[in-house]
Amino acid sequence: MTGNKSSALQLGQTDHIGRVASVDTSRVAIDVTNSALLTRITIGGIVAIRGSTEQEFLVGITERVTRSSRDALSPTEGNDGELLLEVAPTDLLQAVLIGTFRTVDGEKTNTFKRGADSFPQIDRDCFVVEGANLQRFMGILGSDFDEHERLRLGTFVADRSAVAIASGDKFFQRHAAILGSTGSGKSYAVALILERAAKLKYPNIVVFDMHGEYAPLADKGKGGFARRYRIAGPGDLETPAEDVLFLPYWLLNRDEMLSMIVDRSDNNAPNQASRFTTHVRNLKLATLQYEKRDEIAKTFTVDSPIPYDLKDLLGLLEKDNTERGISKSTGKEVKGDWEGLLTRFILRLQAKLGDRRYGFMFAPPSAANVYVWLALQLKRLMSSDGGSGIKIIDFSEVPADVLPVVTGTLARLLYDVQFWMGQTERTPIALLCDEAHLYLPVREDADAVQKQALGAFERIAKEGRKYGFSLLVVSQRPSDVSKTILSQCNNFLSLRLTNETDQGVIRRLMPDSLSGLTSILPLLDTGEALLLGDAVLLPSRIRLDEPMIKPDSATREFWREWGTRQPEDAAIERAVESLRGQTRVSAM
Secondary structure (H helix, E strand, O other): OEOOOOOOOOEOHHHEEEEEEEEOOOEEEEEEOOHHHHOOOOOOOEEEEEOOOOOEEEEEEEEEEEEEEEEEEEEOOOOOOOEEEEEEEEEEEEEEEEEEEEEEEOOEEEEEEEOOOOOOOOOOEEEEEOHHHHHHHHHHOOOOOOOOOEEEEEEEOOOOOOEEEEEHHHHHHOOEEEEOOOOOOHHHHHHHHHHHHHOOOOOOEEEEEOOOOOHHHHOHHHOOOOEEEEEOOHHHOOOOOOOEEOOOHHHOOHHHHHHHHOOOOOOOHHHHHHHHHHHHHHHHHHHHHHOOOHHHHHHOOOOOOOOOOHHHHHHHHHHHHHOOEEOOOOOOEEOOOOOOOOHHHHHHHHHHHHOHHHHHHHOOOHHHHOOOHHHHHHHHHHOOOHHHHEEEEEOOOOOOOOHHHHHHHHHHHHHHHHHHOOOOOOOOEEEEEOOHHHOOEOHHHOOHHHHHHHHHHHHHHHHHHHHOEEEEEEEOOHHHEOHHHHHOOOEEEEOOOOOHHHHHHHHHHOOHHHHHHHHHHHHOOOOEEEEEEOOOOOOEEEEEOOOOOOOOOOOOOHHHHHHHOOOOHHHHHHHHHHHHHOOOOOOO
8 A cells, every 4th residue: 555544645556557658858657567458448547656755646647548469479388498589568557747746745635736846767566547536636626715706617427426616716717718618518517607706795797698598696586696688679778777888989988989880991081080089089078178177188198088979070070171271372162171071970980879789888878978977887887796796788689780899899898997096095806708709800801990809808817817807708719809809718617519610729728738628628528628727736627507597598498389389470579670670579
C-alpha cells in the first residue's frame, strides 16, 4: 500500500498500471504492465505518478491508450531451453500532466495544485485513480475555496458523488465563455449560474437577452429573482411601461451615430460628418449652459452623453443645406459652402426618425431628454439588492441592423461609468452576452455598424478586469465570435460542439497540453460540459445541475406535438397583426 491512512490516495498493487517510459514538458508516456487494468482506463481518466518524495504524486489526465503487437521470443515449457517466437502485446498510455498532489504540504494535508513542480523520472511507478481513491481525490478539488468563493456547477462525470466546485471569483475575474451547439444545454447553464449568483447578497449581473428566453427568471409568481427590462418596441412609444428602456440618440457617441446615418461611399460624407460634429457639439454646449453646468462645459467633448434636441439639429442642417453665400467681390448671391451637400444625410436621418422600429432611440419620451435622466437609468441597471441585482434586458424587438449599436452603446455606458467611478467606490459588475455571434462577429466580417459595437466590447475584454468589469460570452457558434474577445476569456464552460470549425476555435484557445481534451466535445451528452480555466484546479468533464427555474428555451418535441396539437387559427391571426404593428399581441 502506498501512502499512510490519512492520505486521500490509498494506492496499492491493484492500482499499479505501469512505469514511466518517456517524458516531455507536458506529457508522459506510460509503459503498461497491468494489461487487465488497461481495459478499465477511459479517455479523461486520472493517473497518479510517483513524484520526488513518498508524499508527492504528479497527476495526469489520460488522452490516449494504445495496444500494439510485436514479435517476441519466450521460453517454452520444460528445461530444454528452447525459445518460441510468438506475438506479444505492447500497451502504452499517454497522459497530460495537470498538477501535483501532496499528502503532506507544510501544515496542510491532501493538497492539490495546478502545475508540476518537477517532471516524473523514467521508470517511476504509475497508478490509476478510480473507485474510492477517485471519490476522495475529487472531493479535494474546490475544498480549499472560501465559502464565499464557491460556485457549485454540478457533479463530476468521473465520480457522480463528487460535487464540481469552481472559484466564483476566478470565473468572473478574467472573463468567461459558455459555448455549445443548439440543444446542448447552454441556456440551462446560464440560468444555473444566475441562480447561484442570486443567492449572494449583492450580485450585479446585466444579461443581454436576445430572444426573451430568460423572462421566467423574473417571474415572481414562479419563484423568479431577477429584474427584467426590455428595449422599447413600436407599441411602447405613447405610454411606456415601467419595465421599458429607451436608449436616446444622444447617448451615442459621434462615430456610433454616424455609422447609422452616413453612407461612407457618398462623396460628401466628410462634409456631412463635419457639420454633424460641429452642430452637435454646439447643441450640447447650449444644454450645459442652460443647466448651469459650467465646470462640465469646460471639459466636455462631442462624445459626452448630454441631451440635445434632434429637431434643432435638423433645422441647423437644413439651413446649411439651403443657405446661399455672398460673393465678397460682387456682393451677389453665390452657392453656399454647404449648399446641397447635406441632402442625402438629412433624408437618411429623417427616415430613421420616421421609422417606429427605431423609436426607442429617436423618439424617446420627453423625460428621457432631461439632464438627470441618465444617472437615474444607470442606477437602475447598476444597483444591486439580492436577486434583483440580476438584470435581464430583452433585446428581442430591436431591429437586427442596429442591434450591434444598441448593445455596444449600452455596454460602453456601463463600462464608462465603472471606469470613471472612484477606485474605492467600485463594486464588480458582469455583462452576460447571450447569442454573442449576433453582434460580436469576427472583425473581418463586420460592417461599419458592427465594428462600432466590437470596439466597445473589445475594450472591455482587454481592460475590464482592472476596473471590476467582466464579460460572460455565450454563443452556439464560437467560430463567428470576435477572436479578440474570446482570446481574453480565461474560463470556458464548453458543452457539446458538433461543428469541426467551432471545435477548432476551442482547441486554439487552449494551451497545447490541453488541446487533446477538446476531442470529447462532440461526444458530450446534453447538460454535460468540459470545464477549463483558472476557476478550476483540474480540467473536468462535469454534469451540470438543472436550474430551479427553467429558461424559456426548451427544445420543442416536433413529432409528439404533430401527433397531439393542432395549430390555432386565432394565434396565426394575432401573429399577423403583431407582424404588421411590430408589437407582440397577447392571447385573449
